[in-house]
Amino acid sequence: MGNFARQVLEIVARIPEGKVTTYGVIARALGNPRGARVVVWALWSGPSGLELPYHRVVNSKGQLAPPHIFGEGVQRECLLREGVTFLPDGRVDLERHLWIPEIEEP
DNA sequence: AGCGTGACGGTCG
DNA sequence: ACGACCGCCACGC
Known part of the structure; x- marks a missing residue:
């Protein structure tokens, strides 16, 4: 596994409960x-x-991963259980739950 | 050394 | 607002 990938996982590990972040945000945080x-x-x-x-990683629109990744409804239930709220259209309410990691790279 | 592969993202019509 | 398109980057073959 490359260095970048390791850093990605370090960030994922730090996403607080009840929060989500996005692929793009992680990428930016890593420069x-x-x-x-x-x-x-x-x-x-x-x-x-x-x-x-x-x-806890979703895309920039707040949409969840396709069902074949975690299983139908699984990701949504995990997030609900942690207190994440969703918009009427099924997207995560990023306004409330987006978490931005502190910058990592030196 | 190409080339295909994404759980992506922004831009444009 | 929404879909289609296109660029993106590291990795495994």
Whole structure:
């Protein structure tokens, strides 16, 4: 796993309960503004056993990952359980729950 | 050394 | 507002 991917996972590990962040935000925090897709790759390659809150990462519109990733409705339920609220159209209410990590890179 | 692959994001019609 | 398009970056083959 590359260095970037490791840093991605470090950030994911720090997303507070009841909060979410986005692929793009993580990429920017790591100084790679156009690296959103690499963040995706990092999540794929990350350890599945470890208790990382992968479900707290959504896209820039607040939409959840497609069902085949976590299973139908699973991601949504995890977030609901943690107190995340959704808009009528099913997107996460980013206004309230978006979490921006502190800048990492030196 | 290409080339295909994304759980993406912004821009434009 | 919404979809279609296109650029993006690291990685594995």
